[in-house]
Amino acid sequence: MADSIRILMCAPDHYDVDYVINPWMEGNIHKSSRERAVEQWRKLYYVIKERAMVELVEPAKGWPDMVFTANAGLVLGSNVVLSRFFHKERQGEEPYFKAWFEGNGFTVYELPPDLPFEGAGDALFDREGRWLWAGYGFRSELDSHPYIAEWLDTEVVSLRLIDERFYHLDTCFCPLSGGYLLYYPPAFDSYSNRLIEMRIPAAKRIIVAEPDAVKFACNAVNINQTVIMNQVSQDLKDRLGAAGFEVVETPLSEFLKAGGAAKCLTLRVTEPILETVHANVSIESRVVRMEGHLLDAGLLNQALDLIVENSGSFRVMNFNLGVERNSTSSAEVRVSAPSHEIMEEIMTLLIDLGAVPPPQEVCDINTEVVSQAGVAPDDFYVSTIYPTEVRVDCEWVRVQNQRMDAAIVVAQGEAGPTAECKLLRDLQVGDRVMVGVDGIRTIKKVDSHEGARKENKEFAFMASGVSSERRVELLVEQVAWEMRQIRDQGGKIVVTAGPVVIHTGGAQHLSHLIREGYVRALLGGNAIAVHDMEQALMGTSLGVDMQRGIPVRGGHRHHLKVINQIRRLGGIQAAVEQGFLTQGVMYECVKNEVPYCLAGSIRDDGPLPDTEMDLIKAQSRYSELIQGADMILMLSSMLHSIGVGNMTPAGVKMVCVDINPAVVTKLSDRGSVESVGVVTDVGLFLSLLVQQLQRLTSPYQMTV
Ligand code: ARG
Numbered sequence: 001m002a003d004s005i006r007i008l009m010c011a012p013d014h015y016d017v018d019y020v021i022n023p024w025m026e027g028n029i030h031k032s033s034r035e036r037a038v039e040q041w042r043k044l045y046y047v048i049k050e051r052a053m054v055e056l057v058e059p060a061k062g063w064p065d066m067v068f069t070a071n072a073g074l075v076l077g078s079n080v081v082l083s084r085f086f087h088k089e090r091q092g093e094e095p096y097f098k099a100w101f102e103g104n105g106f107t108v109y110e111l112p113p114d115l116p117f118e119g120a121g122d123a124l125f126d127r128e129g130r131w132l133w134a135g136y137g138f139r140s141e142l143d144s145h146p147y148i149a150e151w152l153d154t155e156v157v158s159l160r161l162i163d164e165r166f167y168h169l170d171t172c173f174c175p176l177s178g179g180y181l182l183y184y185p186p187a188f189d190s191y192s193n194r195l196i197e198m199r200i201p202a203a204k205r206i207i208v209a210e211p212d213a214v215k216f217a218c219n220a221v222n223i224n225q226t227v228i229m230n231q232v233s234q235d236l237k238d239r240l241g242a243a244g245f246e247v248v249e250t251p252l253s254e255f256l257k258a259g260g261a262a263k264c265l266t267l268r269v270t271e272p273i274l275e276t277v278h279a280n281v282s283i284e285s286r287v288v289r290m291e292g293h294l295l296d297a298g299l300l301n302q303a304l305d306l307i308v309e310n311s312g313s314f315r316v317m318n319f320n321l322g323v324e325r326n327s328t329s330s331a332e333v334r335v336s337a338p339s340h341e342i343m344e345e346i347m348t349l350l351i352d353l354g355a356v357p358p359p360q361e362v363c364d365i366n367t368e369v370v371s372q373a374g375v376a377p378d379d380f381y382v383s384t385i386y387p388t389e390v391r392v393d394c395e396w397v398r399v400q401n402q403r404m405d406a407a408i409v410v411a412q413g414e415a416g417p418t419a420e421c422k423l424l425r426d427l428q429v430g431d432r433v434m435v436g437v438d439g440i441r442t443i444k445k446v447d448s449h450e451g452a453r454k455e456n457k458e459f460a461f462m463a464s465g466v467s468s469e470r471r472v473e474l475l476v477e478q479v480a481w482e483m484r485q486i487r488d489q490g491g492k493i494v495v496t497a498g499p500v501v502i503h504t505g506g507a508q509h510l511s512h513l514i515r516e517g518y519v520r521a522l523l524g525g526n527a528i529a530v531h532d533m534e535q536a537l538m539g540t541s542l543g544v545d546m547q548r549g550i551p552v553r554g555g556h557r558h559h560l561k562v563i564n565q566i567r568r569l570g571g572i573q574a575a576v577e578q579g580f581l582t583q584g585v586m587y588e589c590v591k592n593e594v595p596y597c598l599a600g601s602i603r604d605d606g607p608l609p610d611t612e613m614d615l616i617k618a619q620s621r622y623s624e625l626i627q628g629a630d631m632i633l634m635l636s637s638m639l640h641s642i643g644v645g646n647m648t649p650a651g652v653k654m655v656c657v658d659i660n661p662a663v664v665t666k667l668s669d670r671g672s673v674e675s676v677g678v679v680t681d682v683g684l685f686l687s688l689l690v691q692q693l694q695r696l697t698s699p700y701q702m703t704v
Contacts, residue, residue, distance in 0.1 A: 024259035037254035072097035117144035135169030137161035142313035155280035216261035362439035391439035392417035480692035498637025504683025514588035536584035563606035
């Protein structure tokens with residue numbers, strides 16, 4: 001039976017380390033001993049010869065790596081896909097291998113010229129023949145996999161390699177008889193590891209630890225129950241033994257210097273065909289177009305990095321460089337992904353970066369009709385904060401009510417097609433909801449070189465973390481200036497605030513802002529109102545005397561008394577009208593007709609009659625109140641600020657102030673350029689802000 005297994009090898013007559021094309025070769029140029037290499041190669045040859053038939057291909061002078069016949073091509077039955085080497089240092093081997101295959105009756109398939117694929121070094125059959133594992137990331141291109149699937153009529157499972165030491169699949173992955181797998185998981189990205197785990201049950205996974213992996217333990221030749229490899233640890237040998245394998249060690253140190261070992265030195269040319277297995281690839285590719293300041297704004301880099309980081313692959317097909325300072329560039333990028341799922345993920349991210357389908361390619365987005373109220377179709381497109389357009393009847397239609405985490409519903413209106421963001425709970429039976437990611441674009445407003453630069457600068461500024469005191473002052477100056485502009489031009493500033501505003505002594509400053517017409521709506525919870533009124537009525541906030549900063553006896557009951565009194569009067573408005581409440585944030589809101597919404601929560605005491613305990617109603621009210629906002633000042637409330645962030649479209653300036661950097665980061669992470677995070681005490685911030693606004697208002701008092 002073993003005789004039916006044929007293995008191709010190539011004697012090391014011209015073997016040497018002549019160049020560096022993988023990390024193992026570094027520092028090893030001409031450091032390997034020809035004599036020892038020959039001896040080690042012979043040993044391997046005889047070990048294999050005892051168990052299979054060995055064929056030889058004539059070594060060619062000038063092609064030192066030709067000993068690694070695993071890279072000649074990939075054989076199945078009488079077909080072979082010839083390798084297309086990634087590095088020019090090895091491309092010269094191709095014709096020699098091709099001649100050998102043709103001379104031995106194989107049908108040779110050749111990939112398009114610049115589509116690298118390094119044969120059985122990067123493609124290994126499951127030993128039961130059920131499918132082909134194919135690697136990509138360093139030497140072979142993902143786009144070669146569909147060709148292989150078709151030519152060899154097999155299923156291809158693509159695995160992404162991420163550790164350059166393990167640049168070929170066979171350096172870290174070795175399928176064994178009986179459905180076992182010997183491999184080194186850290187060499188693969190997480191999606192690939194998931195694929196492996198889905199196909200190979202835990203009991204059949206033999207995991208190699210790093211010390212063995214770097215000795216090329218996975219680069220083993222498996223012939224039935226025998227595993228031939230370079231020297232490895234006793235532990236690994238024991239584990240292989242327990243799985244029923246006989247381990248034959250043979251030294252291959254000279255070949256390790258070139259980044260290869262036992263398996264690399266062999267190519268199995270008898271791979272039986274399973275009748276039941278047929279071509280199947282889950283790889284998808286699509287072309288997207290990007291336009292804008294691709295280089296100066298770093299957009300193209302971001303896009304390409306994102307594709308690779310998410311297990312995809314790309315090819316830039318056309319690139320038109322804008323040469324003038326203000327001209328834009330455009331590129332068409334072909335994106336490939338190992339599965340539909342990953343493609344959609346990558347596309348979603350690219351769309352957020354502004355990628356669009358090539359012109360005319362998509363005339364209509366895909367939609368599905370809602371069949372259960374409040375439930376979207378599975379594959380619904382999840383909206384973002386960015387202004388978005390979708391293709392309907394070959395036209396771009398602007399999406400209304402832009403917000404994140406909603407579904408996009410398209411309809412036929414009087415004046416043509418319409419599109420809007422709708423929350424899941426608002427979906428009605430019959431609504432047509434966009435699914436998938438085809439035919440959508442987001443509009444980023446970076447429209448000049450300077451704009452691009454500025455955008456990057458702000459990002460960097462925000463990313464730099466905790467603000468120093470001076471930075472806080474600078475930010476306050478900037479925020480004050482903008483608030484002043486917005487107010488004077490009839491714009492809208494909305495404030496969300498938590499009770500910490502009151503505890504830190506900010507009530508008087510926030511009251512001032514309301515009085516001066518800076519605040520057009522106030523959003524918060526039960527607590528801010530309770531503690532504000534507690535301070536207004538009893539001089540304490542959560543029982544702490546606000547003048548002296550010490551707890552007052554019985555103070556912990558103050559807020560309940562306040563709640564009780566307001567309840568008796570019928571609400572905040574009534575309390576003001578009846579002259580009971582005469583100062584503070586809530587008082588100013590009533591007096592200045594600033595609408596507010598207090599959204600309830602599980603921990604509310606009372607609640608106040610004004611607190612909306614129906615959260616769906618509260619969410620809708622919040623979203624009404626932020627309509628048309630130019631700026632949202634978020635003051636120390638994680639709950640309400642993030643809630644508001646979720647319903648705010650891009651383009652609204654958000655200033656988030658919190659002593660907890662996590663809250664600030666969370667909001668700045670929207671990726672929206674307009675957000676500014678300030679990590680500081682909110683009472684202090686408000687006091688500085690009011691000072692600054694007063695300075696702006698009375699220029700003659702300006703101090704240095
Ligand atoms: N020096 C060769 C290269 O970098 C080593 C090839 C090892 N072959 C393999 N199937 N892993 O291409």
